[in-house]
Amino acid sequence: MLQSQTHQGQIVQAEPLLIARGVSKSFGKTQALRDAALTMRPGEVTGLLGANGAGKSTLSRIVSGHIQRSGGDISFDGAPLMLSSTRDALRQGIALVAQETSLAPDLSVLENIFLPDLATPGRLSFRSMRQKANALLSGLGHEHVLPLDAEVRTLSAAQRQLVEIAKALALDARLVIFDEPTASLSATEVDRLFDIMARLREGGRALGFVSHRLEEVFAITDRVTILREGQVVAEDVATGTLTQNDIIQHMVGRDIGTIYAARHMAPEAVGEIVFEVRGLSAMPWVRDMSFSVKAGEILGLGGLVGAGRSEAMEAIWGLRARQSGEILVRGSSVRLKKPADAVRAGLGFVAEDRRAQNIIPDLSVRENLMIAQMGQHRGFGRGYRKRAEKVASLIADLGLPADRLDQSLLNYSGGMQQKIIIARWLLTEPDILILDEPTKGVDIGTRASIYRLLQKAADSGLAVIVISSDFEELLGIAERVVVVSDGLTIADLPTARLSEEKLTLLAAPRTSTARNQALLTALTEDHGGDAFWVLLDGEDTICLAQAGAQLAGMIPGEAAMMSETSIPKAIQKRADVFIPDRAGQTLLTQMTDKRGHDLGWIGLTLPDGATLPDPETIRARVARLIQSDEETRP
Amino acid sequence: MSDTSPPADTPYRATPWASILRSLEFRMLGLALLLAVILSFSSEHFLTERNIFNILDQSVVIGIVAVGMTFVILTGGIDLSVGAVFGLTGIILAQALQIMPIPLAIPLGIAAGAGIGLFSGVLIAVFGLAPFVVTLGVMAIGRSLSFIFSGQRSISGLPPDLDAIVYSSFLGIPANVLFLIGLYLVAWGYLTYTKGGRTIYAIGSNHEAAKAAGLSVMFYSILPYVISGALAAVAVTFSLAQVMSADPLAGNGLELDAIAAVVIGGASLYGGRGSIIGTLLGVLIMVMIRNGLNLMGVSPFWQGTAIGSIIIIALLAERLINWRSART
Numbered sequence: 038m039l040q041s042q043t044h045q046g047q048i049v050q051a052e053p054l055l056i057a058r059g060v061s062k063s064f065g066k067t068q069a070l071r072d073a074a075l076t077m078r079p080g081e082v083t084g085l086l087g088a089n090g091a092g093k094s095t096l097s098r099i100v101s102g103h104i105q106r107s108g109g110d111i112s113f114d115g116a117p118l119m120l121s122s123t124r125d126a127l128r129q130g131i132a133l134v135a136q137e138t139s140l141a142p143d144l145s146v147l148e149n150i151f152l153p154d155l156a157t158p159g160r161l162s163f164r165s166m167r168q169k170a171n172a173l174l175s176g177l178g179h180e181h182v183l184p185l186d187a188e189v190r191t192l193s194a195a196q197r198q199l200v201e202i203a204k205a206l207a208l209d210a211r212l213v214i215f216d217e218p219t220a221s222l223s224a225t226e227v228d229r230l231f232d233i234m235a236r237l238r239e240g241g242r243a244l245g246f247v248s249h250r251l252e253e254v255f256a257i258t259d260r261v262t263i264l265r266e267g268q269v270v271a272e273d274v275a276t277g278t279l280t281q282n283d284i285i286q287h288m289v290g291r292d293i294g295t296i297y298a299a300r301h302m303a304p305e306a307v308g309e310i311v312f313e314v315r316g317l318s319a320m321p322w323v324r325d326m327s328f329s330v331k332a333g334e335i336l337g338l339g340g341l342v343g344a345g346r347s348e349a350m351e352a353i354w355g356l357r358a359r360q361s362g363e364i365l366v367r368g369s370s371v372r373l374k375k376p377a378d379a380v381r382a383g384l385g386f387v388a389e390d391r392r393a394q395n396i397i398p399d400l401s402v403r404e405n406l407m408i409a410q411m412g413q414h415r416g417f418g419r420g421y422r423k424r425a426e427k428v429a430s431l432i433a434d435l436g437l438p439a440d441r442l443d444q445s446l447l448n449y450s451g452g453m454q455q456k457i458i459i460a461r462w463l464l465t466e467p468d469i470l471i472l473d474e475p476t477k478g479v480d481i482g483t484r485a486s487i488y489r490l491l492q493k494a495a496d497s498g499l500a501v502i503v504i505s506s507d508f509e510e511l512l513g514i515a516e517r518v519v520v521v522s523d524g525l526t527i528a529d530l531p532t533a534r535l536s537e538e539k540l541t542l543l544a545a546p547r548t549s550t551a552r553n554q555a556l557l558t559a560l561t562e563d564h565g566g567d568a569f570w571v572l573l574d575g576e577d578t579i580c581l582a583q584a585g586a587q588l589a590g591m592i593p594g595e596a597a598m599m600s601e602t603s604i605p606k607a608i609q610k611r612a613d614v615f616i617p618d619r620a621g622q623t624l625l626t627q628m629t630d631k632r633g634h635d636l637g638w639i640g641l642t643l644p645d646g647a648t649l650p651d652p653e654t655i656r657a658r659v660a661r662l663i664q665s666d667e668e669t670r671p
Numbered sequence: 672m673s674d675t676s677p678p679a680d681t682p683y684r685a686t687p688w689a690s691i692l693r694s695l696e697f698r699m700l701g702l703a704l705l706l707a708v709i710l711s712f713s714s715e716h717f718l719t720e721r722n723i724f725n726i727l728d729q730s731v732v733i734g735i736v737a738v739g740m741t742f743v744i745l746t747g748g749i750d751l752s753v754g755a756v757f758g759l760t761g762i763i764l765a766q767a768l769q770i771m772p773i774p775l776a777i778p779l780g781i782a783a784g785a786g787i788g789l790f791s792g793v794l795i796a797v798f799g800l801a802p803f804v805v806t807l808g809v810m811a812i813g814r815s816l817s818f819i820f821s822g823q824r825s826i827s828g829l830p831p832d833l834d835a836i837v838y839s840s841f842l843g844i845p846a847n848v849l850f851l852i853g854l855y856l857v858a859w860g861y862l863t864y865t866k867g868g869r870t871i872y873a874i875g876s877n878h879e880a881a882k883a884a885g886l887s888v889m890f891y892s893i894l895p896y897v898i899s900g901a902l903a904a905v906a907v908t909f910s911l912a913q914v915m916s917a918d919p920l921a922g923n924g925l926e927l928d929a930i931a932a933v934v935i936g937g938a939s940l941y942g943g944r945g946s947i948i949g950t951l952l953g954v955l956i957m958v959m960i961r962n963g964l965n966l967m968g969v970s971p972f973w974q975g976t977a978i979g980s981i982i983i984i985a986l987l988a989e990r991l992i993n994w995r996s997a998r999t
Contacts, residue, residue, distance in 0.1 A: 356883060375882075376885045377885040377886070379885065386883065388883050393877075393880070395880050395883070396880060397872075397880050397881060397884075398876055398943070399872060399943035399944050400873060404869060409884045409885055411866050411870070411884075411886070412884050412885030412887075413885060414866060419865060419869055
């Protein structure tokens, strides 16, 4: 059936499997697609890009039979494609791996993979299903990360996605579209997903990749199609011929410049600590978290999805039980038992899930805007008049037409909805504003205006806490980043000292760093002295872990300039030999993974007069560690 | 995000007049008027002053109970116990009237209704039990207790002064109809213009978001059940004053009438959507059908078929209209 495929090392431009031309779609009075086009070839990943509301998801849903097009031509495998349902599409071999998964949470992984089979008459053979599922998953190289008998509700976002992929493959789908698959994945999980997508591409399938994240587009796609306001603006262009800026320009139709407006503020402009959390725990997610934020400061809470950041905020907000921990607002301890307490203590909280936790769909824009203010208000009435002026100025800031305040919030795009939710909290004039993934699912143009909104708020003396898994965003917007991993706050560093690579290493799950910690302990047991794991960048050092006596001046989770440590010479030379400093003799050995990424340095400082081991044995131990780490990595 | 929402930040402009025309309440008003026209052609007695007051009088009991039901349904709950509470508080009131003066007995009956509502509300909001199940249980208990407290027979011999709350009038309008009008005005004002009212809508629309926004979700989840119980007791007070006896079976099926009125009035059983005006129209539509069929001499056994059909046709028409506006 396939005319040609990508063979080893040799790229053959295959005949397109899917060609869509002039596709249009309207919902009610809104035209979601005007003139969309898409070409997908076997053995290729096609990126489908566009700002929010550009129609990417609509087009994917048309191709996969979720909705019907209003006009246009689509041909699949040389024949015109007419779909009346998703079942039709699946029968033809077209599958969509959706953002919000279409799995049945109460059924097992196995049943979900073969969910379409449940619709066919006759008896099901669980044994052959199990065999087939195992074959599928091992084909993806992931048979051990997915327990077939587990209920889907117990799985992580990444595992659910894997079930979706397996479900598509069980039907032998030839064309699979991934709709924002990386939205809720951590960096490692994204790597794994790309690995799977690469395998599927090699298997000759046509893949679609819908995303906002440009780095990922460059990492995985072969060609891209860009939509803007329902129209195709760049069709079937080789990714390699584009720059990031080209794509942004196509997406937004103009050069938006830098999204992160640099915020130049003198350190003295930052005020006193207004909010502090000490020893917070909310098991099993939050084990021991402490951090503080000053007035006028934007603090980033970085970490991977599942590190416990959102759960910590929900615990602070009274939505989740706390086992221990003290919360201080302006220096005095407060008891926050329910959200209303937090609102009245001067906190604001934009929760992560816009639909589930923030939007009240049956209330108008105005009421959604005023709702937190109403919660704070202590009267019988709604208390709307109290903030009339503030409402007017905020509406102007947001670019919301004042005469459309009485419409449904659902009529607005995700980005505008998010701005309205943020404004909801600014209206309560809080001292502290917490935002959990404030730009999730928001297009680049709106992101920039959200950042400006937050910076303006901070400039007026608000303490802002931003949770984000997007490290680029954290570094762009925050002055200081507290890194969270496995429910622990493990580092508190000024952004100037950080980079995305360093954040990635700091945020790595502690389970994977346990091995390194074990090595450090073993080194000090065998040789004595001080062993540490440190990131080195020019004269900057960030210590990740440490064991043994404190000789080198490395404190886990803290950054220091080379000269502030006790081993400046060793850091300067970075030779694989022991170098004397005033603290003693220090050996530094670099760790790199198989792709050559810097994983930091392992250091061993021994006091003067100690017997120095052969540097080669230390190097070998470090190398062995990395090797074993990669073998066991799923 | 899914792109099924419109792309631009520019929902089309709607004038206030257009949005009234598009509202469900407006269509229900149309239905009510249409019914009135049909019935006035079918029976010469329908459009007489006497019959109009008759309709209003018949609307009092179900109208009062439907207000409480609207509050409950707006939070996404349901109160199946109103009929049983109506019966039980009727018995309590009748027994109390034997031993205490009217001004003491009536508040006692209302307090009993509110207390039963509080019991249901706490089980639902604090312990997280399903409203359907809790109020089903309370319904069974309430009906059973009303038989026990009454000795399985109706209680008569109520003080004759009691009928003053129905038969006194102001500007020619009977007291019970005045009360109904006043109640709807207060309920409408409360639901539209107060923190509590808007919180009730917010809870029904998105409980989690209402909580996260710092609203008193617990209090306002319980309150509707208290109001519903209390209003069932208020309704039975008017009923008692009219028939001058308390029957342990009184209010049987009343919960279904109340729910039907609220649903015809456009409320969503999932909560967050509905209005007091809609409920009033729903009540009037139901009462008009009953009244009209009576006037035409149709067997009362047909009433259920007529009302059931109206509910289904109204909802179906609503759904078709929504589908069409979603497609074009």
